[in-house]
Amino acid sequence: MGTLVLDTDSGTNLPVQRSARFATRAATLRDLIKSEADKPENAGATSLNVVEAMREAGLYWLLVPESIGGVNTGISEFTALAEEVASADSSTGWSLAAQGIATMVAATFCSDAHVERMFGGARLPVMSATYAPTGKAVQTGDAYTGSGRYSFGSGVSHADWVSSAFVLQDGGKPVMQADGQPRVVGAFLPADRVNILGNWNVAGMEATGSFDYEVAEQTFPLDWTFNQYWTEPMRPSRAATIGTLVSVCAGHTGVALGIARRSLHEAAHAASLKKRLYATASIADTPTFKLDFVRNEAIFQAARARAYELFANADRKANANQPLTETEIQQIRQVTTWTHQICRDVAVTAFSSVSSSLRRPSILARNLMDAAVAGQHFIVNDMSLFDAAPCIIDQWADESAQSAGGTW
Template sequence: MNASPEKITPETCALAASWANLSPLLVEIRARRSEFGRAQKVPEEIIEGFKRVGVYRAMVAKRFGGEERTPADFCRLIERISEADGSAGWVASFGDGARYLAALPDDTLCKVYANGPDVVLAGALFPLQPAKRTSDGFVVNGVWPFASGSPGADLIGVGITVEDDPTGELPRVAVMPAEKVTIRPNWDVIGLRGTGSHDVVVSDVIVPEEWTLIRGGPPTIDVPLYHYPSVAFAAQAHAIVGIGIARSALDEVVAMAGSRASITGAPVMAERGYIQLEIARAEAMLRSARSFFYEATEELWMEALKGAATLGTTTLMRLAATNAARQGAEVCRIVGGLAGTEALDTNSNLARAMCDSFVVAQHAALNEGTLQSAGRFLLQRAIQPGFP
């Protein structure tokens, strides 16, 4: 069973070509996904596969050899990867990092992409750590948790605070080569185990000011893609992983329902009334969340094409992202319950889907704060920009 077809545009046709190249990689990911969790990372050869199909150049400006894909195109790409494996989709979602990097000075961006557009950014923002300003830049020290994808990154970004920073309260991100960072392996969790979301440790690294950016700050490149708000985009790139995971789990239960009989002598799953009702409910839930997600994405993109996204539309996009993550987790819970003992094996896709989707929905960018902000907007009350 496949998701409902999208409107055919030149952009979706271009993405379809990428999907053709993606298929062999998805086969490999499905075959190897159990080992990602054991290794606590997505292996280097899969990262190289992401580069080949364009994950990391999708959001890069064309002047640097990138593709400037639309936000919806990128999310569809991440959705497909996430259907094969949640951890792989989560790591691939950090291809949105090019949108963050667009806030670096132009000369710095030329250095970032000197060898091509397939640059992998990872890192962690919070808690912000104090950095000392010197004539050479900032002396950065600290430990940052949840640095997803850091084992396969080229660049690492970490959140810092600087005394008397003229940028105000917006977080500053110090970007540095990955070899200057120590990864402390400690990602021992129940879901998204293959994302390599370890601690990163930085010790007395001097980061020139031109290698820092303001999270959510204005881009230095004036193209429509970079008018799309980066913080909202990061949240939705994470959220769509949950939709892909849920689609995989739901399809698996539908496939097994036609032949799986009960050891107690009950009819095959597909003949049981409660299974029929719950499958219908889960299908409607998933399609509704997905439709809202892409509808909100397109509305925000239309504003970005005109030059600036409004706070209200951005807030609704955040609502759609949070809803997608939570509904995806609920679908996985429903179908996992329907599958009975099939979902108990720790190596099964259903067990993995239930745990992975739960972790997606736990992300700070997809929490109740976004629901409250959306509620205030819908009730015509003032809302504040920023995180969450």
């Protein structure tokens, strides 16, 4: 697992995971995803035709433990899946990745009783979740009573269960834990118990359906909830071993790689066909395009290789049931943010290189805006690089100190 090889059968020069069978399965849906994404009626959320096709292909349950019907794959394969789907349509890839994580959280951290309630039917469920604790709840015996309003519920309009986070209250004040943090519980509620507000009007990632939603005041049993800090997995899985944060990074990285990959393909194709006014050669034959393209292709390949290298290492640790070190986690945070910056730069260059990209419909224009919006997620802001810096600097300093004479 995790070995990089050339995918000579697919007609691409991109290295892929040898075990990326679900990315290969997703590739068979590529034409459907692209055609559905171009329909105006699907501008606000993922097409239900695509959702159903991805369910039939088993794409939502890669990180779910095998004991309850999932695949329990490594995050390298999850990244490859997100990349493949996002290269067909970035919004669809985003929703799939977000809902794959949400479904993993439900399967890994919820009580046995609630997992049986959610996963015990004839059809495996698909979840949506938000993690910001903008709700409040109080304990009343063996139940909680809570309410709240939430943002960025990716895929909530076609989810079966929806998770929301509540800060527990006592006497109108947050209940504090021993570590000084407020106690926060997540609760997966049936989708018909949340009110979707339908206000997803955005510049990019339009079809993720990341609507705000409201949980009106209601009571739910304690066993419907889980520790929102993800510190108490109830059943083993590879994702639980390496941590939810790393799995989230893997999904976001895959989406960014998919956007950049599609942008490079579209720019190369369009530039080979188009000529500037009065020019005798195609745009692809101009020195400026050649230089810009090979530079961006190089940084894309470098970011992609580094990302899969780190995720393959995480898979090896998960297979050995070993947690990641703090340095390994911070390296993944670093590459996730860096990949989004590369994605944005590639999308800008690809859009700028072909003037026809400004006319709708334009995948280069859509990718440009999607890359900009993807880079706004809290997990890839510059603070992630500041947080990662001490571990990474110390690693380089330690390696230098171990060399002959203490310097290179």
